[in-house]
Amino acid sequence: MLIKVSSALHIGLETVGVDVEINMASRGxxxxxxVGLPSKAVDESKERVRTAILNSQIEFPAQKITxxxxxxxxxxxGSFYDLPIAVGILSxxxxxxxPKNTLFFGELSLDGxxxxxxxxxxxxxFAKEFGYTHLFVPKDSANEAAAIxxxxxxxxxxxxxxxxxxxGRYALEPAAVSEAPTLSEGSIAEFDMAEILGQEQxxxxxxxAATGGHNILMIGSPGAGKTMLARALPGILPPLHQIxxxxxxxxxxxxxxxxxxxxxxSARPFRAPHHSSSLVGIIGGGTRPQPxxxxxxxxxxxxxxxFNEFPRSVLEALRQPLEDGYVTIGRALGRVRxxxxxxxxxxxxxxPCGYLxxxxxxxICSPREIQKYRKRASGPILDRIDLHVEVPAVEIDDLxxxxxxxxxxxxxxxxxxxxKLARNIQHERFAKDAIQVNAEMKxxxxxxxxxLSSEVERILRQAAKRFQLSARSYFRMQKISRTIADLxxxxxxxxxxxxxxxxxxxxxxxxx
Amino acid sequence: xxxxxxxxxxxxxxxxxxxxxxxLRLYYHGEWDPELFKDCLAVVGSRHMTSYGRRATEHVVGExxxxxxxxxxxxxxxxxxAAHKAALEAGGRTxxxxxxxxxxxxxxxxxxxxxxxxxxxxxxxxxxxxxxMPTYWTYPRRNRIVAGLCKAxxxxxxxxxxxxxxxxxxxxxFGRRVFAVPGPxxxxxxxxxxxxxxxGASFVSEADDILAFFNQSGSSRNRHKNSKxxxxxxxxxxxxxxLSRESLEPDVxxxxxxxxxxxxxxxxxxxxxxGIIKQEGGKYYVN
Numbered sequence: 077m078l079i080k081v082s083s084a085l086h087i088g089l090e091t092v093g094v095d096v097e098i099n100m101a102s103r104g105x106x107x108x109x110x111v112g113l114p115s116k117a118v119d120e121s122k123e124r125v126r127t128a129i130l131n132s133q134i135e136f137p138a139q140k141i142t143x144x145x146x147x148x149x150x151x152x153x154g155s156f157y158d159l160p161i162a163v164g165i166l167s168x169x170x171x172x173x174x175p176k177n178t179l180f181f182g183e184l185s186l187d188g189x190x191x192x193x194x195x196x197x198x199x200x201x202f203a204k205e206f207g208y209t210h211l212f213v214p215k216d217s218a219n220e221a222a223a224i225x226x227x228x229x230x231x232x233x234x235x236x237x238x239x240x241x242x243x244g245r246y247a248l249e250p251a252a253v254s255e256a257p258t259l260s261e262g263s264i265a266e267f268d269m270a271e272i273l274g275q276e277q278x279x280x281x282x283x284x285a286a287t288g289g290h291n292i293l294m295i296g297s298p299g300a301g302k303t304m305l306a307r308a309l310p311g312i313l314p315p316l317h318q319i320x321x322x323x324x325x326x327x328x329x330x331x332x333x334x335x336x337x338x339x340x341x342s343a344r345p346f347r348a349p350h351h352s353s354s355l356v357g358i359i360g361g362g363t364r365p366q367p368x369x370x371x372x373x374x375x376x377x378x379x380x381x382x383f384n385e386f387p388r389s390v391l392e393a394l395r396q397p398l399e400d401g402y403v404t405i406g407r408a409l410g411r412v413r414x415x416x417x418x419x420x421x422x423x424x425x426x427x428p429c430g431y432l433x434x435x436x437x438x439x440i441c442s443p444r445e446i447q448k449y450r451k452r453a454s455g456p457i458l459d460r461i462d463l464h465v466e467v468p469a470v471e472i473d474d475l476x477x478x479x480x481x482x483x484x485x486x487x488x489x490x491x492x493x494x495x496k497l498a499r500n501i502q503h504e505r506f507a508k509d510a511i512q513v514n515a516e517m518k519x520x521x522x523x524x525x526x527x528l529s530s531e532v533e534r535i536l537r538q539a540a541k542r543f544q545l546s547a548r549s550y551f552r553m554q555k556i557s558r559t560i561a562d563l564x565x566x567x568x569x570x571x572x573x574x575x576x577x578x579x580x581x582x583x584x585x586x587x588x
Numbered sequence: 589x590x591x592x593x594x595x596x597x598x599x600x601x602x603x604x605x606x607x608x609x610x611x612l613r614l615y616y617h618g619e620w621d622p623e624l625f626k627d628c629l630a631v632v633g634s635r636h637m638t639s640y641g642r643r644a645t646e647h648v649v650g651e652x653x654x655x656x657x658x659x660x661x662x663x664x665x666x667x668x669x670a671a672h673k674a675a676l677e678a679g680g681r682t683x684x685x686x687x688x689x690x691x692x693x694x695x696x697x698x699x700x701x702x703x704x705x706x707x708x709x710x711x712x713x714x715x716x717x718x719x720x721m722p723t724y725w726t727y728p729r730r731n732r733i734v735a736g737l738c739k740a741x742x743x744x745x746x747x748x749x750x751x752x753x754x755x756x757x758x759x760x761x762f763g764r765r766v767f768a769v770p771g772p773x774x775x776x777x778x779x780x781x782x783x784x785x786x787x788g789a790s791f792v793s794e795a796d797d798i799l800a801f802f803n804q805s806g807s808s809r810n811r812h813k814n815s816k817x818x819x820x821x822x823x824x825x826x827x828x829x830x831l832s833r834e835s836l837e838p839d840v841x842x843x844x845x846x847x848x849x850x851x852x853x854x855x856x857x858x859x860x861x862x863g864i865i866k867q868e869g870g871k872y873y874v875n
Binding site for chain 2: 275277280433436439440447468535538539573579583
């Protein structure tokens with residue numbers, strides 16, 4: 077007797093349909109085999125399925141059972157074929173029909189309950205695309221799958237529930253369509269911008285960066301507040317909009333980074349890998365390529381603290397994703413492409429000892445050491461960072477004295493409001509282009525959307541000469557001035573916008 | 589070709605012969621011009637120069653050099669090389685005394701300055717032949733030549749325990765004049781100069797303080813720099829007033845003037861473009 081159950085497999089973010097074919101032969105010695113390039117996890121499925129069925133008080137058939145996972149030439153991995161296999165076997169034992177256009181997915185526990193399994197959202201997307209209408213998933217993963225309204229998702233807590241439902245003796249309640257939760261303000265950031273004393277210029281630079289999705293480099297002595305500024309950034313970033321949320325959740329779902337009961341994500345990701353992280357950890361990879369930090373930071377922030385301490389190979393590998401917004405990882409088993417449109421926030425010390433230009437502590441580095449230290453981050457990578465800002469060390473006494481004088485800093489929520497408006501302007505502007513924010517503009521976009529009047533152009537030329545700006549930084553200034561104008565809500569870029577943008581030029585070469 | 593001047597040679601600098609243990613011979617690169625040794629000022633200071641130290645060096649040394657005084661220093665990074673550069677910028681001549689063999693450029697990455705010294709009629713000197721490495725004892729030995737060649741020694745920034753103070757001590761022992769530029773009393777690298785001033789070194793705040801000693805007067809070329817800069821805008825005028833007192837970070841200016849960072853950034857950029865102010869090491873100062 078041959079039974080067919082539909083399931084799927086994930087290769088990166090791609091999903092391929094898999095037919096789970098189960099043959100139950102009454103002739104021959106009783107046994108249980110899985111073919112079709114199963115990995116160890118799939119092969120062990122036999123034991124889980126057998127025990128789960130027995131523990132559900134159902135007799136396991138003493139027949140020769142052969143399971144084929146078709147197409148047979150793609151290696152299968154993961155534990156989610158447990159449910160389709162168990163359902164297939166039981167349909168023969170308990171004599172019910174496997175419904176058409178239905179996918180089964182989920183890992184079984186030995187007691188027959190279904191466990192949270194990664195990739196539910198991808199499966200639902202696949203179902204929608206290929207005309208499947210019903211989906212049986214573990215209850216803990218149902219929220220992910222229910223984000224796709226076109227699919228009826230049945231959350232099941234136990235194998236018995238699925239079986240009883242299919243046999244018509246029990247009705248599983250379909251999951252309600254899940255939406256991304258609305259964020260309560262300021263709940264996602266560790267710090268509020270208002271908590272950071274001083275650093276007016278750096279905060280402003282952060283605001284500009286967050287508005288246009290620009291990459292930013294902060295240079296300053298230890299303790300100046302670089303990390304605090306970066307950690308306050310999520311609080312001023314606008315929440316993910318619907319399409320972005322789906323993109324990001326897909327990556328998190330595929331890599332098993334969504335917790336039990338989790339659904340669509342609404343906060344922009346903030347990833348802060350340590351500088352000892354490996355190339356594969358940052359970029360992505362492995363025999364079965366997994367997304368790296370840059371993809372987990374998609375549509376969000378990748379914060380590289382102590383930028384210069386990262387291995388050169390890692391920094392160089394960032395170049396292509398920074399330019400293209402995605403990364404393609406080739407392995408013997410195939411090629412996988414992960415999106416990686418992130419905003420790079422980097423922080424670095426001004427010199428190896430960290431105290432160059434510090435008001436109190438003398439720097440003990442020789443020019444040679446400083447030069448060597450700065451060269452660790454190559455020119456091409458620095459050239460892809462739009463804003464460069466210095467974060468000077470602040471003396472506690474000064475601040476305490478000035479605290480009265482300074483009116484309390486602006487809270488993150490009010491900065492975020494401004495940024496949201498400026499982002500809306502950008503969305504409208506780029507409605508026809510395949511980009512989202514100013515930072516992604518290429519030369520053609522610049523010509524069209526960031527026109528400079530002759531007066532502004534004159535200022536920029538003058539600056540390029542006086543500050544020795546490279547050709548690339550010339551265009552960067554244009555992009556930043558566009559963002560500053562957007563923040564103000566005006567169409568034309570003025571001299572004032574350009575002049576402010578010039579504050580964030582790279583200043584390293586000024587210091588010989 | 590090895591160029592060398594023996595102590596017995598009549599062209600050997602007279603002042604250097606007077607010291608306790610003059611070098612027996614000097615190896616050199618460049619054209620030996622006895623005129624070069626007539627009026628020499630040694631400029632020494634910390635390797636860990638602050639932006640104040642660099643500006644002070646440029647302020648004083650450039651004018652002294654353009655009046656025809658030869659600037660002698662040790663070619664080390666920091667104040668030394670800033671002094672060489674200031675002299676070259678002003679069209680003056682300068683002598684670098686090396687702590688290593690004459691065939692070695694130390695530090696190597698300052699090769700461009702090395703070449704400019706030679707192109708502008710200056711000299712590279714060393715008492716060591718070949719490509720000997722500098723060692724911890726060759727530095728103070730070199731310092732006695734720097735001090736010995738010169739009628740006066742100017743210390744710009746020096747910590748309490750530093751080679752610059754050794755050079756100043758040597759100059760005193762040789763009966764030469766010691767000048768010192770005062771610095772902020774809170775700065776580590778100004779504690780040495782403060783000590784020198786307390787002990788009786790001559791106070792320097794402008795080139796004339798030194799030129800008077802050499803019986804020369806400075807050109808008025810640089811003088812107009814000190815006249816007050818004016819701008820039309822009120823805000824710019826206020827910023828200038830603050831910056832003429834001390835160099836400051838934009839954040840501090842913003843707090844003092846109660847001005848949003850965005851607007852201040854715009855103003856600072858425009859002022860910098862006009863060349864009214866400059867920024868270095870994160871701080872702005874009046875040009």
